[in-house]
Structures are given as structure tokens and as C-alpha cells.
Amino acid sequence: MTHFKTLGLTAALMLGTSGYALAESHAMTLEGGQATNMVLLPKFLGILVFDQANEGAQEAHAELANPGALLFVGPTPENSVAGQIEIMTTAATQGQGAVMLSNNAGDQIAPAAEAAQAAGVRVVTWDSPIPSGAGEDVFVAQVDFGSIGVVMADMAHSILGGAGEMAVLSATPDAANQNAWIAAMQETLASDPKYADISLVDIVYGDDQAEVSYNRALALVDSHPALGLIMAPTTVGIQAAAKAMQDEGMCDQVKTSGLGLPSEMVSYTMNGCAPEFALWDFRDLGYLTYYTAYGLATGQLTGEIGETFVAGRMGAFTIEEDPGRPGQKRILMGPFTVYTSANVEAAAQ
């Protein structure tokens, strides 16, 4: 689509329609080349997935030929709440066109985000929204949080061959995301007779720390001799569990699955310790978030429900009401990528 960039908005609208037969009829193609300064603000710096999101945003930035600047700035982990508020406030002072926020401050960021909006900054959240939605234009959701249950249940079904014992190794007992995902998986297991022979025998928490998770995984094996699978819906837990099973030479009896990063899981997938796991692509998430924020900051998108636009190589997306947060708006990226020995090596690059 890059050669359409120089065309006018109207022409681009028409071309967007013809170019994407599956898209809704009014899907618009964003016009590139308009200058707007934008800030990509992750939960904190130094985490691989946020660097990947930045790569995706930089890709979109180059593709749209935005003469403005794209900044990747974030707080340190020990100062993430105050740091995010400070960066949001500074962005308003600087007159940035948009801030793309992976929120780590709960509703505490809302007053700063509202003040930024009042100063003309568009606020697009990704990965983690503002719970109340106050101060947020739209949330770019990586996956539908409900669908994660089905994906995990299906991976369990496939790995266990339809029958066996599984246990969950989660992050912290109060992690809202993980709890929602585990609940969704339990619901799926209970509602479909296909999973009748799979029993969930335990749920333990490794606090998203490698060593704790490692020990919890070993303890699971001790307390459940017939265990066939450890399901870890966290990138820290899944890696620790796979390593524990590999170190103990137990990968033949107990497999590991869940949500993991290809670059961290590739060796365990290739040697059979973790034959299948899933995750969304953070590069794509950064890419889609950038397109959304660019459209809003340049005034090409208004951010109303029902608005449909083309996000470059990823195709058309529509702004809809967030089912998890009534009255708030989201764009659903989805779907999951399930990684196996067939595709994990390419993704790990």
C-alpha cells in the first residue's frame, strides 16, 4: 500500500475499499507523510517484549513516513508509577501528538492522561489499558482475554492426547490478567465434553520470579506423580518450568505449555520439553498501536466506535466497544500465534 501514500485522503479511502475485500466497506487508508511527534511509553524499560513493540512501532513510523519524531521512553521498574505519570505530564507540556501507553499505574495515571488529552495529546493504550478508561482514547488489545482459555485448553488437549492430569503455574495470586485467563480456561474445560478426561489438579504461583517458579514446578511433580502437563500463562513461569523438567530429565513424562516468548522457549520446544505454547506478537502490537495513534494524532481518525481503518500490512481494524470495560473503546488485534517446532525457530530470530 505504500505507493498510495501520496494520494489524497479521498482517493485513499476509495483505494482502501477496493484493496481489502474482506474489510468493511468504509475502511480508510491513512495518509502518510503528516508530521506528528509521538511517544511510545512501556510499563518500564529493559523488557524484551516492550523492545519488540518498539520495533513494530518504528516499522510503522518509517512506513508512514512521519517526519515527526517517535520516542521510546519509559520509567525504571522501581519507579514505574511515578515515572509513567511524569512522562505523561511532560508529553503534554511538550505538545506531543500522541502517547502510546502500556499502563502500569492502574487508575493513578488517569488524571495525568486526562490533562494530556486536554492539552491536545491523543492517548492510545496497548498491552495494558487504563482500568476506568478515563483519559484514554482507545485501547489496542492484544487478544480477547476470553479466548485465551480456549487456546490453553486446546494446547493441553493436544499435548496430553485428550486425557491426563495438568497443573497451572501462574504469576502472582492477585495478577488480574492471569486470573482471568485461568478462569477462562477452567470454564472451557468444564463446558466442552471434549476436555472431559483432562483434570486440573492444582494451581500454584511462582510470583513471576524465575527461581520461585522453578521450585514450584519441581514441587508440583513431587505432589502429583501422574502429572502430565504444567500450564504456565506467564513468560517467566513457562521458561522456569521447562528448565526444571529439562534439568530433572523428566520432559518425557511432564510437558510444559502456556504463554511464552519464542526466543526464550525455542530450545525447549525443539527438544520436546515444551512442544506447544502461545503468545501474541508484540511487534505487531506496536505496529498496530502506532497506526492507531498516528491516525488519531493527525486527525484522520476521530476515535469513534465503528470507525474502520487499514493498518498497513496487518489489514483492516475496527474501533469497537470493549466487552471487558463497558463504555470504553478498543481495537482487537488477535489472534494468538501457537508456536511448535515448525515455526518457533523463525519467530525466535
Added chain:
Amino acid sequence: MTILKPLLGWEGFLLAVLIAIIAANAALSPQFLTLSNQINLFQLSIEKIIVALVMTFVIINAEIDLSVASMMGLSACAFGWFFQQGVDPVAAIGLCLLIGVAGGAFNGWFIARVGLPSLVVTLATLIGFRGLARVLVEDRGVSGFPQWFGDLGQKGLIGPVPFALIAFAVLFVALFVLLQRTGFGRKTYVIGTNRDVADYAGIDTGRHKMIIFMMSGLVSAFAGLLFAARVGAVRGDVAQGFELDVITMVLLGGVSIFGGAGSLMGTLLAILIVLNLRNGMALVNITGHIQTGVVGLLLIGSVLVPRINLSALRRRPQKEAT
């Protein structure tokens, strides 16, 4: 005080540094001198700098209060909890301030009456107050406070100047008079220099320390409420880690960690240096670890290096005298 004294004194040195930072900021960022940025500059750290004022008393008194940030968290979470229980917000504010005084009295009693080191006592309450805060709100966020409460924290009260900034100014003047112009202030220095001598001179040093720790608790609880109003929501991790920022600002201000020396003017200058430096870096998009590193380097340069001279110069004549 230091080898710099013949030239301009520590406070003069801080003032020179501050002017240099402000000049650099103004040159590098067109937004720096705008009124809204100048207000934001204070607002973003307002809770820390308010607590730094009372921390100046604590450290001049040759004590330390590591529990201030946990008290801020406890006060903010208690407010959230009271609010959830349906307590009238005004009454809840009063109760939170009482919690601050009680927490300070708890610290003070163990330090002044039982005679335990303040480092140990307030390290324990750093953990204890934070634990209580987490018990109160668990791992949820509490929000939805009344409009007036949020406005107080976020909107201008007199023109564009918000309540917290006015409170800071009033508190600074009041505490400045108390420390530098009253008997209470002089006792703070005397006790901080040598508690035994102060005891011998008939000063009720225990009572004095009790009062200072209660002040510290009260102001920290107040700062916690300001934080809750400014961000409009509380969680168990409110203000976590703020105590070190507060203490470094006070030490940068020239207050001796051994007690007995320092001034509120020095603390104010140090506050302005840290705030302007952070703000300037944020405006030119230096954030995260680099910002922390630059502030850290400034502190190493300005807290540690002159202090080596200071202690070397001060201790030698003292030994000769005894």
C-alpha cells in the same frame, strides 16, 4: 563548613548549581519557563518535597525516619479504605492524619523512650506500615473519590497554583521560623549535636524527639493524602521507595547525617536542584535509567565529595580539643 566556605558557602554553591541548571533548561527547552511547566515541576514531586522539609528536622536531630514513604502509603490506603466503608471523606482525612500522628508516636516512643536506634525502629515500621497499607486495600486499586478531593489535588486553587504547592510554601515558612528562629529549633540542633550534653543541660530530649517523630508522621500522612488526591486512585504500592529520594534531597541540602548541622534553606535549594534537573532531562527526553544515573552522579559529586572534606576538617580539631 567545607573547603568551599571561603568562597561562597554550601548554600551559595547550591545556588550556583541551581542557576546553572535553570539556565541550561531554559536554553534547551522552550517549554521549560512556561507557568504550567513550572507548576508541574513541583506537582510531580510535591509529596516528596513536603516530607523533605520535616525530614530536615529529623536528621538535624541526629535521627533518621525511613518509614515516611510507608506512612504516606498507609495514609493514602487508609483513606481509600475509609472511603469504601462509606466514611465521610472529611472525617476520613482527619482519621488519616491521626494515623500519621499515632505512627510517628509509635516510632518516637521506641526511639526516645526505649532508646532503640531510629534506623532500626523506622526500618521495622517501613515494613510494618507498608504491610498495613497492603492489608487495607489488598492488591486492588481504590478510586472514584469525590470531585472536590480530586480537584484539590489536580486543579489550581489560587489561579493555576494548586493546593499542594500552597501547602508546601506555607509549611516551608512555618518550619523555617520554627527551626531557625525559636527555642524548639535551637534545641533540635543542640540535641542533634550531642544528646548527652543536651540531657545534662536539662532539655527533655526524649519529649523533643517524640514531637519530631510525630511531626514526621503527621506530615507524611498529609503527603500521602495529597498523593491520593493528585493521582485520584490508591494502591498498596503508593509512594513506595520515596524515602530514599527524600533523604537524598535533605543530604544534598547540606544537612549532616551525624546531626546538628544544616538548614531548611539548604534543603529548599537541594529540592529545587533535583526538581529542575529531573524536569529539564524529561523535557529533552532523557528518562528512565539515564535520568536516574545522572541524578545519581550529581549526588555522588555533591553529597559525597564535599562531605569527605567536611568530616576530615571537623573531626581533627575536635580530637585536639579533647
